Amino acid sequence: MGDFNLPLVNWITDDAEHNVLIPTCVTPLHAADFIEDITANGVYQINSIRNASNGLLDLIFTNDFMNVEVSSTPPLSSIDEKYHPPILLSYEWHMGNVTQEQISTQNFFKADYIAINRYLEEVNFCQQFLNKTLDQKVDILHQILNDAIDKYVPIQTKKVKPKCPWQNKQLQSLKNKKNKEWKRSKFTGDDSNYLMALDKLTKLNTELYNSYVDKVSSSLKSDPLSFWRFVNTKKNSDCDPKSLQFGEKSSVDKKEQAEMFATFFKNNFANQPSQFQPTALC
Known part of the structure; x- marks a missing residue:
């Protein structure tokens, strides 16, 4: 994050729910090159707070x-x-604590802003800031604001879904890239980039998952608790294959996977004559 000094770049909202912005009218050329290079790493610009001139000088890039x-x-x-x-x-x-299921956060959407304004109006800032240095004034201001937030912003509990233990930054980046391309494809009608991103994500996820399984299996004797934790997580997992390989063919498409299953069972099924003879029932 910081002032990237790109005042001629126009940013528009692409994902209103998460406040993700995409650049349009990118000039000059070095600005276009910079944005293309940085977004290629799976990061997104999320700052939409403009200055008095309706400009966006301070940019915030994140992959999460x-x-x-x-x-x-x-x-x-x-x-x-x-x-x-x-x-x-x-x-x-x-943190990577898979046992954590809930967290408490402040819900600013349900805050009592009328009470907050009334609380701040009753504060005598002149008296509070009298004979104080700038740093002391800032600390006092932060303390007053924090007190108002604690009094009038309710606490809510959120459920936290634990991340998969084999996930790393590269996998998360590919997930973000895949989600971004999916949203773009809905507007453009071209899903080629989405399918390419999905293929890269699937291959890396399979590779990391297999490596994790090998690690858990090899540590069965030295760390049996980790093994059984992994087994228990599979009880509630999605049993549909993310990527299926049959012979030399590999696919992530559900329809193609169904055809591969049909081919497999067809090749392994043989009609055998029945060993039982029909008898008349009395």
């Missing part, structure tokens, strides 16, 4: 836009509001 929230905060001076409005960036970081 699902867990990032961007919001504006009151500026400390008019200069900040004119060129670089203050930005509050909240990122939910979930």
